[in-house]
Amino acid sequence: MLSSIFATLLCVQAILVSALQLPISRRNVPRSISRRDSVSHGVLDPSDPFNFxxxxxxxxxxxxxxxxxxxxxxxxxxxxxxxxxxxxxxxxxxxxxxxxxxxxxxxxxxxxxxxxxxxxxxxxxxxxxxxxxxxxxxxxxxxxxxxxxxxxxxxxxxxxxxxxxxxxxxxxxxxxxxxxxxxxxxxxxxxxxxxxxxxxxxxxxxxxxxxxxxxxxxxxxxxxxxxxxxxxxxxxxxxxxxxxxxxxxxxxxxxxxxxxxxxxxxxxxxxxxxxxxxxxxxxxxxxxxxxxxxxxxxxxxxxxxxxxxxxxxxxxxxxxxxxxxxxxxxxxxxxxxxxxxxxxxxxxxxxxxxxxxxxxxxxxxxxxxxxxxxxxxxxxxxxxxxxxxxxxxxxxxxxxxxxxFDAMQEARAEQFYALNLNSTSSNDTETSSGDSSTTVSPSGFSQSTNTQSSNTLTSSAVSSPKDLAAAGALSHADDDTIVDLSGLIRNSYVIIALLVVALLLLIGVLLLAFLKKLAPRSNNQRYKEVVPAGSEFETLSGPSGRYSD
The missing domain is CATH 2.40.70.10 (Acid Proteases)
Incomplete structure (x- = not known):
């Protein structure tokens, strides 16, 4: 059974490794900043003749x-x-x-x-x-x-x-x-x-x-x-x-x-x-x-x-x-x-x-x-x-x-977050093209980095924006490359599910072993079904029933 768990964990690891074979595409030129993004009217100020x-x-x-x-x-x-x-x-x-x-x-x-x-x-x-x-x-x-x-x-x-x-x-x-x-x-x-x-x-x-x-x-x-x-x-x-x-x-x-x-x-x-x-x-x-x-x-x-x-x-x-x-x-x-x-x-x-x-x-x-x-x-x-x-x-x-900068940036981010929170609470569907007070899911992000020293984009065991920030700079040439992480993030839900299953299996095995050690032994032990060699499933005593290898 432990071998089954290890096999499951190896499968999860394989998925992680496979997910890091990230597609690479050219980094497009960002959208130019519009002169007339969404704005609100200025308030007239009599003390300023031009109301600038x-x-x-x-x-x-x-x-x-x-x-x-x-x-x-x-x-x-x-x-x-x-x-x-x-x-x-x-x-x-x-x-x-x-x-x-x-x-x-x-x-x-x-x-x-x-x-x-x-x-x-x-x-x-x-x-x-x-x-x-x-x-x-x-x-x-x-x-x-x-x-x-x-x-x-x-x-x-x-x-x-x-x-x-x-x-x-x-x-x-x-x-x-x-x-x-x-x-x-x-x-x-x-x-x-x-x-x-x-x-x-x-x-x-x-x-x-x-x-x-x-x-x-x-x-x-x-x-x-x-x-x-x-x-x-x-x-x-x-x-x-x-x-x-x-x-x-x-x-x-x-x-x-x-x-x-x-x-x-x-x-x-x-x-x-x-x-x-x-x-x-x-x-x-x-x-x-x-x-x-x-x-x-x-x-x-x-x-x-x-x-x-x-x-x-x-x-x-x-x-x-x-x-x-x-x-x-x-x-x-x-x-x-x-x-x-x-x-x-x-x-x-x-x-x-x-x-x-x-x-x-x-x-x-x-x-x-x-x-x-x-x-x-x-x-x-x-x-x-x-x-x-x-x-x-x-x-x-x-x-x-x-x-x-650090204090000013933190204050600015907090202000923006508060304004966004107020905006989304009043109208969950409202977005602003100029103020961009928008809430997004990280699964929508794709990712790249700028460096000037290499044509190779490298990545190892990173699966989120925080992980990427901690892992250090990735690299590409001046013409820029971009890595799409949306597939990896979608696969993360599968990975998490498999890890949960593996953890439950491990807990079940340990619990059964512990209960078996505490149970009084008898000369008339319960019948245990013998599983033919090569069978897909094995039956264990206890409430858990069958587990897939």
Whole structure:
């Protein structure tokens, strides 16, 4: 009988070994961070003329008013267009030009409608006959903002309004809101500045947004190096020397412009192009840099999205003009889901890129939260002025950020868990695409790790995310591989059942042996059935009956 138990245990061991023959597939590029994930409206703050808001850490909004009605619009330095979802709004005083225009986004949403002019109020400024795309019912708002205001320069190739304006026969006074403000106020410096706040949930103060003014206490930004803007593309593009990751400078080669952008100034050899874009909640880097940041990190996949343990941290700094600008480790990941065991999982906020559509580095909010940034329009707005440029001032102390990360991360995870618990208790079926307050089963995860030293993925006696974390780093090359653990986790139920059966068998045998030793012996012992040799079953005395070998 003991041999049967050992055979069963060996069978279980064989299943475990077999289950670890894991299929390997390529690691897909993670889903890009959407500019307009699900958000909630910001709350108007009379003390802030622009009502600059941070919404769930995913986007930043400001408020413009039309006929007294507030419109919450995303602030986007990556474009120069203004469009509004005016459904249900009082548009008295507007002029519908009848000229159609449309903007399409990568997430397949659009903002379409006729070019329209109307008076708008933005902060302390009132702009007469501001041109915008009137897009009632646009699906690009996510149903939770009212549009978008672009703070990029007006360049025909990158602006839907500019294209339509230059192709139209109608006479329309055209300019972005910032253009018009600077034109109305010739003594106002032609720059905007940002300090982006850091938060994951709710709508709170977005930090600081100014037009033609410097935030008090940060005047030293005016003495920092002026970073020239290199592409006349409607985007704020400058250059970067490289990236320092955990004390090591990562070298690389620019992906090049691919002929997409006309260069306003020559790009120095050995440097990379970088787009400064408040409309991107994440950040995009060439793949070798992303692999270096997330090397030796366990990565899980659920429904095409990649997840990591939230306690990961790295020292990452961008290098511009020979100076380092640290990124807070807290910005590298974002809480996204809660597993059914209560574990909070995060999603990477830095995505890889293999081709240069907009710039080698696309510095979204992940980077910009660590900088006080000044965008000077220069001769884009006023002919005869200097070339446009960017100035940045570091806001993050690398040593302090590293020391405070653990406590901040733990508090953030606890907050996310509590919010998720409240959300699921009120509506078990509710999920949020932007806030990602979702509860998932670990059985839905597949798994991979990043390393830079080997093409071989190895694993030994690991069967859960915790086991994998304890087992150390798995490995694969820069092109990344992924291991699907869903089959193993499903088989774990079979394994557990077999182990329970084996344990019960062992307990039964020991109990029978003990009872047999205690029972009084008699010369007239009970009859015991003799089992013929080769029989499949044997019969034992006692209540247990038959057991399978």
């Amino acid at each position: 808001q941070n919404v769930n850490g995913l986007l930043y909004t400001t408020t413009i008013h039309i006929n007294g009605r507030p419109f919450e619009v995303q602030v986007d330095t990556g474009s120069s267009d203004l469009w509004l979802d005016t459904a249900g709004a009082d548009m008295t005083g507007s002029n519908n030009t009848g000229i159609p225009a449309s903007i399409s986004y990568e997430d397949q949403t659009t903002a379409s409608g006729n070019l329209t002019t109307i008076d708008i109020t933005w902060g302390n400024y009132t702009i007469k006959d501001q041109l915008f795309i009137n897009a009632p019912g646009s699906n690009a708002t996510g149903g939770l903002t009212n549009g978008l205001i672009g703070l990029g320069p007006v360049v025909q190739s990158q602006s839907a309004l500019a294209v339509v304006y230059h192709n139209a026969t109608a006479t329309i006074s055209f300019g972005t809101p910032t253009d018009n403000i600077f034109e109305m106020n010739p003594n106002l410096p032609t720059y905007v500045t940002f300090i982006l706040s850091r938060v994951d949930h709710g709508a709170i103060d977005g930090g600081e947004f100014t037009i033609g003014e410097i935030v008090q206490g940060y005047e030293s930004i005016l003495t920092t190096p002026k970073l020239p803007v290199y592409y006349q593309t409607g985007r704020w593009v400058s250059t970067v020397d490289g990236i320092n990751i955990n004390g090591e400078r990562i070298e690389g080669t620019s992906l090049g412009s691919g002929g997409l952008f006309p260069s306003a100034l020559p790009i120095p050899d050995g440097q990379f192009t970088a787009v400064f874009d408040t409309g991107n909640s994440g950040t995009v880097l060439p793949r070798p840099f992303v692999n270096a940041i997330f090397s030796n990190v366990l990565i899980f996949r659920l429904q095409g999205q990649e997840y990591m343990q939230c306690d990961f941290k790295a020292n990452v700094s961008i290098i511009i003009g020979g100076l380092e600008y640290p990124i807070h480790p807290l910005d590298l990941l974002r809480p996204s889901v809660v597993a059914d065991d209560g574990t909070v999982w995060c999603i990477p906020q830095i995505d890889p890129i293999d081709t240069n559509d907009y710039g080698d580095f696309q510095f979204g909010d992940v980077v910009l939260r660590n900088l006080y940034t000044l965008f000077n329009y220069g001769n884009w707005t006023r002919p005869g002025d200097t070339q446009p440029y960017i100035q940045i001032l570091s806001l993050t102390d690398k040593e302090k950020a590293w020391a405070e």
